Every structure is written in C-alpha cells, then in structure tokens.
Amino acid sequence: MESYVKDSNLSSITSQVNSDGSLQLNIAGRLDSNTTGKIWRQAKNEVEKNSPRNLVIDASGINYCDGAGIALLFELQLHQQKAGKEIEIRGLANEFQQLLDQFKAGEFIEAEVEVPGPSNIFEKVGRSTLDILQDFKANISFLGEVMVSLFYAMLHPRSVRWKDFLITSELIGVNAFSIVALVCFLIGLVMAFQSAIPMQQYGAQLFVANLIVIAMFKELGPLMTAWVVNGRSASAFAAELGTMKVNEEIDALTTMGLEPVRFLVVPRVLAALVMIPILTIFGNLFGLIGGLVVMLSLGFSVVTYVNQITSAATYVMLLAGLIKSVVFAFIIGGVGCMEGLRTKTGASAVGDSTTSAVVVGLVMIIFVDGVFGVIYYFLGI
Amino acid sequence: MSGDKEPIIRVENFTAAYGDNVIIDNISFEVYRGEVFVILGGSGCGKSTVLKHMIGLYEPAAGKILIDGEDIAASSGEDRLKILKKIGVAYQSGALFGSMTILENLRLSLEEYTDLSPDAMDLISLMKLKLVGLSGSEHKMPSELSGGMQKRAALARAMALDPFILFLDEPSAGLDPITSAELDQLILRLARSLKITFVVVTHELPSIYTIADRVIMLDKRVKGIVATGKPQDLRDHSDNPWVRQFFNREVESEVAA
Numbered sequence: 001m002e003s004y005v006k007d008s009n010l011s012s013i014t015s016q017v018n019s020d021g022s023l024q025l026n027i028a029g030r031l032d033s034n035t036t037g038k039i040w041r042q043a044k045n046e047v048e049k050n051s052p053r054n055l056v057i058d059a060s061g062i063n064y065c066d067g068a069g070i071a072l073l074f075e076l077q078l079h080q081q082k083a084g085k086e087i088e089i090r091g092l093a094n095e096f097q098q099l100l101d102q103f104k105a106g107e108f109i110e111a112e113v114e115v116p117g118p119s120n121i122f123e124k125v126g127r128s129t130l131d132i133l134q135d136f137k138a139n140i141s142f143l144g145e146v147m148v149s150l151f152y153a154m155l156h157p158r159s160v161r162w163k164d165f166l167i168t169s170e171l172i173g174v175n176a177f178s179i180v181a182l183v184c185f186l187i188g189l190v191m192a193f194q195s196a197i198p199m200q201q202y203g204a205q206l207f208v209a210n211l212i213v214i215a216m217f218k219e220l221g222p223l224m225t226a227w228v229v230n231g232r233s234a235s236a237f238a239a240e241l242g243t244m245k246v247n248e249e250i251d252a253l254t255t256m257g258l259e260p261v262r263f264l265v266v267p268r269v270l271a272a273l274v275m276i277p278i279l280t281i282f283g284n285l286f287g288l289i290g291g292l293v294v295m296l297s298l299g300f301s302v303v304t305y306v307n308q309i310t311s312a313a314t315y316v317m318l319l320a321g322l323i324k325s326v327v328f329a330f331i332i333g334g335v336g337c338m339e340g341l342r343t344k345t346g347a348s349a350v351g352d353s354t355t356s357a358v359v360v361g362l363v364m365i366i367f368v369d370g371v372f373g374v375i376y377y378f379l380g381i
Numbered sequence: 382m383s384g385d386k387e388p389i390i391r392v393e394n395f396t397a398a399y400g401d402n403v404i405i406d407n408i409s410f411e412v413y414r415g416e417v418f419v420i421l422g423g424s425g426c427g428k429s430t431v432l433k434h435m436i437g438l439y440e441p442a443a444g445k446i447l448i449d450g451e452d453i454a455a456s457s458g459e460d461r462l463k464i465l466k467k468i469g470v471a472y473q474s475g476a477l478f479g480s481m482t483i484l485e486n487l488r489l490s491l492e493e494y495t496d497l498s499p500d501a502m503d504l505i506s507l508m509k510l511k512l513v514g515l516s517g518s519e520h521k522m523p524s525e526l527s528g529g530m531q532k533r534a535a536l537a538r539a540m541a542l543d544p545f546i547l548f549l550d551e552p553s554a555g556l557d558p559i560t561s562a563e564l565d566q567l568i569l570r571l572a573r574s575l576k577i578t579f580v581v582v583t584h585e586l587p588s589i590y591t592i593a594d595r596v597i598m599l600d601k602r603v604k605g606i607v608a609t610g611k612p613q614d615l616r617d618h619s620d621n622p623w624v625r626q627f628f629n630r631e632v633e634s635e636v637a638a
Binding site: 243244247248249251252254255256257258 | 433436437438461462465466468470472473474476477478479489490493494
C-alpha cells in the first residue's frame with residue numbers, strides 16, 4: 001500500500017546534453033502532488049534555457065506517478081509540440097504510460113486557441129458601454145410592457161388575477177404594517193428628541209410639532225415606508241420570480257401563452273400601488289405619535305400638540321407625500337419583478353437578483369425623491 | 382409509425398446561437414403528424430436548445446421553424462397565441478407552479494382560454510389527471526409529489542387544452558427504471574389513442590427504443606444532425622461509428638480500437 005509521504009527529496013531530476021544535441025532529463029523517484037512542484041520548475045527551467053530541438057525524458061526511474069506527475073510529462077509534451085519540436089519519453093512504466101496516453105496534445109492546443117486573449121481598455125469600455133445600453137434598453141422595454149399591461153388591466157379588470165393581488169396585498173401591506181409602524185414611530189421619536197434640545201435654547205420647543213409633521217408628511221413618511229417595503233417586498237418579488245425562472249415556470253407560462261408580465265407582474269405592482277400609500281398614511285400617523293411621546297415628556301399637552309400639528313399641516317403636503325409614495329410603489333414592484341424575471345441560471349442567480357432588486361430599488365427611490373424635492377420646491381409645496 | 386407522412390413541424394435551415402457561440406449550425410428536419418419523434422444526442426449537443434426554439438422561447442439565429450405551417454418565431458400577439466394553443470410543453474423539472482395545487486395548475490390554461498364553467502374545468506382537469514394515473518392527487522401541492530408524479534402532472538397540464546403536439550424535455554431524467562418505463566407506456570398510450578404528435582428530447586436509451594418512431598441524433602462536434610431514422614436501424618446499421626457507439630453504450634476508445 002502506498003504511504004502518503006511529504007518528502008520532496010523522494011524525487012530527483014538531472015539533465016544532460018547528448019552527443020546528438022538532444023537534451024535529456026532523467027526524472028526518478030516519486031512524482032506526486034507533493035514532489036512534482038520542484039521537479040516541474042527545474043524541468044521547465046532546463047527546457048526553456050536550452051530550447052532543445054529534441055527533448056528526451058528518461059522516465060525509467062519513476063516508481064510512482066499520480067495526476068500531477070502525468071501533468072508534468074504532458075506539459076513537456078505540449079511545450080515541445082507547440083514549438084514544433086520533438087519529445088521522446090523513454091522507459092515510463094506501462095501503467096503510467098496508459099494514464100499519459102489519455103491526453104492528446106492536439107485537443108489542448110486547440111482549446112487554448114479558443115480562449116479569447118486579454119482585451120484592451122478600449123474594448124473593455126466598449127463592452128461595458130454596450131452592456132449598460134442593453135440593460136437600459138431592457139429596462140425601458142420592461143417599463144413600457146408593465147405600463148401597457150397596467151393600462152390593459154384598468155380597461156379589462158377581469159384580466160387581473162385578483163386572488164394573487166389579494167395575497168400580495170397581504171404580504172406587502174398587512175404583514176409589513178408592524179415594522180413600518182415601529183420604524184416610523186422611532187423616527188418621529190428620535191427626530192423630536194434631537195430637535196427639542198437645540199430648539200429649547202430659543203424657547204421654540206412647541207415648534208417641534210411643526211417640524212415633525214412637515215418632515216413626516218413631505219419626506220420621511222413616504223421615504224421610510226418605501227425603504228422598509230423595498231427591503232421586505234422587492235427582495236421577495238425578485239426571489240419568488242427568480243425561483244420560478246430557475247424552475248422553468250416562467251418558460252411554462254410563456255409556452256402556455258400567458259404573458260409573465262400580465263400574469264405575475266401586474267398583480268404585484270397593483271398591490272404595491274394600493275398598499276404602499278396606505279402604509280405611508282399609517283407611517284405618518286405613527287411618526288406623529290413618536291413625536292407626541294417626546295412632547296408629552298417636555299410638558300406639553302395632547303391638545304396643544306394636536307392644535308400645533310393641524311395648524312402646520314396642509315392637505316397639499318399630505319398629498320405631495322402620497323404622490324411620491326405611489327411612484328415609490330411603482331419602483332418597488334417594478335424593480336423587484338424585473339430583477340426576478342431577469343434571473344439567470346446557476347446556484348447564486350436568485351441571490352444576485354434579490355440583492356440587485358434591493359440595491360437598485362433603494363438607489364432609484366432616493367433619486368426619485370430628489371427629483372420630487374426639486375419639483376415641489378418650484379411648485380412651492 | 383409515421384402515419385401518412387404529413388409533416389406537422391418543419392425545421393428549415395435552422396441555426397441556433399447564444400451570442401457568437403453557434404450551438405446548432407444549419408439543420409433541417411420534419412416531424413410527421415402522429416409520430417413519436419425523439420431528439421437525442423450526448424450531453425451539451427444542443428437538444429434542449431433545439432426544443433426551446435421549436436416552442437418559441439428563443440428566436441433562431443437563422444432559418445425557420447414552422448408549426449403546422451406557421452412560423453413560430455415570426456409570429457406575435459394573437460397569431461403566436463394560436464400556435465401556442467396547438468402545443469403543450471412538459472419541462473425537464475416539471476415546472477409546475479409551486480404556489481398552486483395540481484388541480485389549479487391544470488385549470489390555469491382552461492381558465493384563461495375557455496369560457497367553461499368551473500365544474501367543467503374541474504372535470505376536464507380530473508380526467509387529464511386520470512389519464513396520467515394521478516387521480517386523487519388533485520388537491521396536493523407540487524412539493525408533495527415525487528419526481529415521477531410531478532413529471533406526469535406536468536404532462537397532464539400540458540394536455541389541458543388538448544394540443545396536438547406535445548414537447549417533452551427529458552421526461553425520464555432522474556426517474557427510477559420502473560417509473561421511467563411507466564412514463565414511456567403513458568407516452569405511447571397517449572400517442573396511439575389520442576393521436577398526439579410527441580417531440581421528445583432525451584438520451585435515455587431504453588426510453589428511446591420503447592417510444593421512438595423516428596429519431597434525429599445531434600452531435601456537438603458537427604453542431605448538427607449526424608443520423609436520422611429508427612433507433613434500432615441506427616444501432617445495427619449506421620455507417621457512423623459514433624452513432625453505433627452511442628446506441629451500444631460503448632466508450633470512445635473501444636470504438637477507436
């Protein structure tokens with residue numbers, strides 16, 4: 001039985017130049033994964049230094065040879081054949097020769113030719129640009145398809161899978177209620193607390209209520225709700241549709257003549273469009289309750305707080321936030337489903353889609369929020 | 382059994398490619414009405430690629446695929462739908478919708494394309510399940526079925542609208558020999574009794590000998606068809622050593638020797 005010995009001195013290599021000008025390498029001993037490395041480097045050095053027209057390997061002294069040893073002999077064969085030179089392996093034991101004979105140098109040389117060479121910076125930039133443009137085109141195409149399908153659904157309400165809509169509404173809305181409420185409550189609480197300290201110096205603590213209501217209605221209510229739902233639901237959409245893609249369920253739908261966008265995306269986007277504004281309203285409410293807790297601790301009464309809020313808030317302000325939340329909802333539903341439907345194959349594909357859905361969703365929400373900020377500024381809202 | 386040799390599918394000068402990588406290069410063949418037609422070949426030769434083009438999931442890089450005289454890749458909208466209603470597809474993984482029961486999976490296309498009453502849809506679905514030997518499983522979720530049962534359920538779903546062409550992608554893959562043989566008998570029974578044309582992608586030799594009326598054999602080295610005919614004829618009389626090797630389950634070196 002062969003024992004596993006970690007001693008690189010168990011193998012040796014010597015070289016000589018024969019009278020006919022050929023280089024002879026005498027390899028002896030045990031060629032395994034532990035011993036071959038040293039022999040490999042020495043052999044390659046000799047061959048590269050001498051560039052022999054004819055290389056002779058005396059392998060009669062090799063008493064053991066595993067995959068690594070065979071790879072060394074094959075590498076030497078390949079090297080000589082690529083250079084159009086000769087190689088002769090002498091005295092290799094029959095069982096090792098059979099292993100070596102399984103590999104044909106021609107196949108490997110051919111395979112190497114197929115590997116594309118390193119690309120230059122211009123090619124890389126060009127390919128990346130092309131990829132970005134193709135992605136952009138695909139996104140626009142998907143957006144158009146979703147819009148057309150939503151429009152069709154409005155005209156033909158019976159075409160919508162209302163059961164899926166209700167299930168998704170529960171997932172995206174009802175199940176997210178507690179976390180949205182908690183996050184918005186804490187945001188209201190922290191914001192009120194942090195702003196109360198500097199405002200105390202000016203005796204303006206009462207106006208913390210104004211700050212809370214304006215910030216929640218116009219900005220933080222829609223934004224925090226969208227972030228929470230994006231984290232929960234865009235990833236869930238991407239994972240669900242991605243798994244369906246990997247399991248060929250999307251292909252099955254397509255060949256049944258059922259458009260995946262109408263069948264899978266429309267109910268989800270519709271559910272997001274309905275539930276996210278509702279969640280935003282609750283988020284606003286819980287943000288205000290968070291502010292109330294701080295105001296009560298500062299000695300103000302509930303009536304004072306409510307009066308201050310009602311004097312500061314306007315319906316336009318509330319509506320401005322809700323309009324934002326509708327657009328956020330479209331982004332969350334659309335991006336989640338799009339990334340899911342674009343899932344590739346492989347073990348990591350669904351994970352990649354999920355990550356991509358959350359990240360792209362977050363970035364787009366912030367971007368659109370900024371655009372709304374500018375628009376509202378010019379509209380005087 | 383090629384029947385009256387009336388072609389129902391024509392594949393003309395078809396080339397398939399993923400980007401610059403050509404998988405299938407300029408092949409042509411026909412599938413006759415009512416036959417069990419098998420596309421076979423070694424792993425990675427492009428069998429499933431050909432199938433996915435035939436069912437319209439991918440567009441050919443060149444050439445045409447005509448289903449009952451209509452070019453599936455060039456069709457869109459209502460025309461595409463008309464073609465798709467003529468075909469049913471059972472995928473390698475079954476591809477049953479995991480969030481629906483088996484009955485709901487079967488009812489789906491009936492709900493979308495017919496104005497049948499719910500009771501009628503249920504009855505039709507149950508009859509299809511009976512045909513594939515899955516009575517009693519209608520209220521189970523796909524995850525509650527074994528691999529073989531999922532494949533049979535997928536076959537039943539593919540038959541829901543009574544298509545006259547059924548495409549099966551690796552129907553026996555991963556099944557034990559008994560279940561695989563049962564599925565083969567089911568395919569034969571459906572082909573003979575309902576006169577359905579089957580296009581089956583597989584490399585399971587026992588299945589091929591049992592079900593195939595005619596086969597085409599693909600080879601990735603030539604990126605095309607290397608043999609056409611009855612499987613037994615190819616095994617015994619093919620001029621191509623690789624084809625004989627495939628049918629006789631020989632390793633390459635034995636043939637070379």
